[in-house]
Each structure stands twice: as C-alpha cells, then as structure tokens.
Amino acid sequence: MTDRKAVLEGLRDELIERIDRYRAHKERRGGALDKDIEEQAVEVQNDDVVDGLEREAEEELAQVMRALARLEAGEGDDCERCGEPIDPRRLQALPYTTVCVDCAEP
Numbered sequence: 026m027t028d029r030k031a032v033l034e035g036l037r038d039e040l041i042e043r044i045d046r047y048r049a050h051k052e053r054r055g056g057a058l059d060k061d062i063e064e065q066a067v068e069v070q071n072d073d074v075v076d077g078l079e080r081e082a083e084e085e086l087a088q089v090m091r092a093l094a095r096l097e098a099g100e101g102d103d104c105e106r107c108g109e110p111i112d113p114r115r116l117q118a119l120p121y122t123t124v125c126v127d128c129a130e131p
C-alpha cells in the first residue's frame with residue numbers, strides 16, 4: 026500500500042503551487058491596463074476561467090487538509106459520517122476522501 030500521508034502532502038504542495046500561479050496570473054493582469062476594449066474582454070473572460078480554477082483548487086486543498094488532519098489524528102481510515110472503516114481501494118483511488126462509499130452517495 027502506498028503511504029497515503031505522503032500522497033496527500035504531495036497533493037497539498039501541488040495545489041498550493043497551482044493557487045499561487047492563478048493569483049500571480051491575476052495580479053499581472055491587474056497591473057497592465059489594455060488599450061484595446063476587445064482585448065480587455067478576452068482578458069476578463071480569461072480571468073473568470075482562472076477564478077473558477079482557483080476556487081476549485083481551493084476547495085480541493087481544503088479537502089486535502091481535512092483528510093491530512095484526520096490522518097494525523099489517527100482516524101484517517103474511518104468515515105467522517107458513520108465511523109465505519111473506508112474501503113482501502115477507495116482511499117487509494119481518492120486519497121483525500123473522508124467518507125465511505127455509502128456516505129458519499131447522496
């Protein structure tokens with residue numbers, strides 16, 4: 026079995042780096058004002074996309090941090106909702122999950 030903590034830490038670092046890149050992208054754009062309206066529209070649209078990606082990465086990061094915290098508390102392999110052990114195959118496929126397959130279903 027792979028070390029889930031190491032996998033999660035890798036994911037966390039990757040996400041932090043990604044969020045940094047999105048922010049840098051937006052800041053760069055904020056500094057340079059455009060001459061061309063059309064160009065501006067494209068950039069604003071692009072920013073919406075980056076905003077969406079950033080939000081997604083932030084949510085994923087929050088989930089990874091929660092899984093890491095639970096892992097460190099010694100309860101990382103148990104479902105957050107029902108307390109039953111989470112299937113190891115599920116943990117392998119989704120290392121950041123904190124619920125078992127039954128509780129993940131709506």
Ligand SMILES: [Zn+2]
Pocket residue numbers: 104105106107108109124125126127128129
């Ligand atoms: Zn459960």
